Amino acid sequence: MSELFTPHMTLLILAGAVATYLTRIGGYLLMSRLKNVPPRVDAALNAVPAAVLTTLVAPAFFSGGIDVTVAMAVALAIGLGFSSIPMLVGGWIAVMIMRHLVG
Numbered sequence: 001m002s003e004l005f006t007p008h009m010t011l012l013i014l015a016g017a018v019a020t021y022l023t024r025i026g027g028y029l030l031m032s033r034l035k036n037v038p039p040r041v042d043a044a045l046n047a048v049p050a051a052v053l054t055t056l057v058a059p060a061f062f063s064g065g066i067d068v069t070v071a072m073a074v075a076l077a078i079g080l081g082f083s084s085i086p087m088l089v090g091g092w093i094a095v096m097i098m099r100h101l102v103g
Contacts, residue, residue, distance in 0.1 A: 067098035 031037070037045075061072050075091030 070098050071095035
């Protein structure tokens with residue numbers, strides 16, 4: 001347990017925290033100085049949530065087991081017609097059924 005709290009690890013965690021803080025505050029300061037947001041910047045900022053979601057979901061879809069792939073497909077199908085709560089419940093039920101059947 002003591003090897004987790006070495007000086008190198010502590011410095012790495014602090015450096016990561018400072019870098020994260022600076023990138024977040026830097027983006028805020030940069031955007032707050034703009035009077036009007038250019039259309040290309042606005043379009044790029046609107047694309048960020050979809051890009052982040054894709055980077056989180058795609059690896060699990062392709063490298064996860066058949067249970068994860070089926071659950072994501074079921075959640076996608078439900079999500080096309082309903083809100084997020086039925087999508088979440090449907091995906092959860094699908095993964096539970098697949099894990100029970102497949103093992």
